[in-house]
Amino acid sequence: xxxxxxxxLINGGIGVTTVLDRGDTHxxxxxxxxDYQAAAxxxxxxxxxxxxxxxxxxxxxxxxxxxGILSDGTVLDLSGSPQEENAASLVWVLEYGNFSMFIGGxxxxxxxxxxxVEGPVADxxxxxxxxxxxxxxxxxxxxxxxxxTVQPEFAIITxxxxxxxxxxxxxxxxxxxxxxxxIPVWCTSSGNGAFGYVDAGGNITVxxxxxxxxxxxxxGTSFTALCDEFPVIDPAxxxxxxxxFHRDPDESEDYYGEWLEITSxxxxxxxxxxxxRIANQVGENVTLGxxxxxxxxxxxxxxxxxxxxxxxxxxxxxxxxxxxxxxxxDVGHLxxxxxxxxxxxxxxxx
Numbered sequence: 001x002x003x004x005x006x007x008x009l010i011n012g013g014i015g016v017t018t019v020l021d022r023g024d025t026h027x028x029x030x031x032x033x034x035d036y037q038a039a040a041x042x043x044x045x046x047x048x049x050x051x052x053x054x055x056x057x058x059x060x061x062x063x064x065x066x067x068g069i070l071s072d073g074t075v076l077d078l079s080g081s082p083q084e085e086n087a088a089s090l091v092w093v094l095e096y097g098n099f100s101m102f103i104g105g106x107x108x109x110x111x112x113x114x115x116x117v118e119g120p121v122a123d124x125x126x127x128x129x130x131x132x133x134x135x136x137x138x139x140x141x142x143x144x145x146x147x148x149t150v151q152p153e154f155a156i157i158t159x160x161x162x163x164x165x166x167x168x169x170x171x172x173x174x175x176x177x178x179x180x181x182x183i184p185v186w187c188t189s190s191g192n193g194a195f196g197y198v199d200a201g202g203n204i205t206v207x208x209x210x211x212x213x214x215x216x217x218x219x220g221t222s223f224t225a226l227c228d229e230f231p232v233i234d235p236a237x238x239x240x241x242x243x244x245f246h247r248d249p250d251e252s253e254d255y256y257g258e259w260l261e262i263t264s265x266x267x268x269x270x271x272x273x274x275x276x277r278i279a280n281q282v283g284e285n286v287t288l289g290x291x292x293x294x295x296x297x298x299x300x301x302x303x304x305x306x307x308x309x310x311x312x313x314x315x316x317x318x319x320x321x322x323x324x325x326x327x328x329x330d331v332g333h334l335x336x337x338x339x340x341x342x343x344x345x346x347x348x349x350x
Contacts, residue, residue: 011039096208109146113140255305263297270294273300331349
């Protein structure tokens with residue numbers, strides 16, 4: 001399916017001079033590949049594993065797997081697997097300064113019907129900033145071991161809505177976005193309506209200067225975060241506040257429409273939020289796993305639900321993991337804690 005739109009790109013007026021693919025070994029069956037083959041014929045080049053493409057200006061993209069051949073020389077036997085075509089996906093890592101992004105197509109992890117290519121590739125690549133989630137958030141990809149090794153701070157899922165594969169799967173979203181490590185998980189659509197991710201409503205744009213990166217949806221929802229090599233810039237009590245709101249009680253159910261705001265009051269410099277923890281009166285708590293930056297007056301919003309059709313037509317930068325943090329109506333509290341455990345601010349329902 002990833003190859004099925006390329007003939008449209010090539011024939012649609014976009015200037016293409018070179019097309020990199022894995023050649024004609026174990027080619028997929030069907031008309032989409034034949035259409036691609038015809039359109040790309042004069043421009044095709046077979047990618048060797050380990051190939052580095054200079055994108056200019058200091059940016060590179062490196063191929064770490066192609067047809068089961070890894071950049072460290074490891075050769076994985078993909079033959080006989082029902083997921084052979086997906087396991088053979090090209091794997092790229094885009095790098096610019098301290099920024100890195102993983103792009104793995106439909107790459108597979110361990111399952112009864114697939115060869116684990118993700119795990120060995122993750123061991124080569126190590127920590128990244130942004131993950132373009134393999135296989136549209138399907139359950140043949142994005143294993144827990146893979147996530148534990150690459151440790152993404154931002155995850156992007158591409159899929160249609162609705163779709164016949166139940167993408168993205170709830171168990172995959174739960175691996176990416178956990179209460180102990182909350183990160184933004186964005187999807188190009190509402191998918192099949194799981195929880196814990198944001199429906200970006202179309203194209204997602206990521207920009208970077210090599211030290212920090214920003215993400216933006218088509219409707220303007222955005223955040224900016226430091227690459228994970230940079231230390232946390234801790235706020236002190238009085239330099240950050242927490243508020244709790246409901247989007248529209250007449251338009252969405254109680255849980256779906258709730259959101260939190262964390263706002264910086266620090267004068268003249270940034271604060272960053274990785275390791276900051278939010279806890280309620282019954283012991284539920286979440287910890288931010290991305291080093292989002294806030295200037296004075298800027299706010300980070302965390303929604304209980306990231307699907308605008310359910311939450312009152314709102315697109316938050318971060319959706320909380322499913323059922324991870326309930327907000328009270330008239331009793332209890334929400335506490336905002338530093339990564340060292342001190343209280344920064346609180347909301348008391350009294």
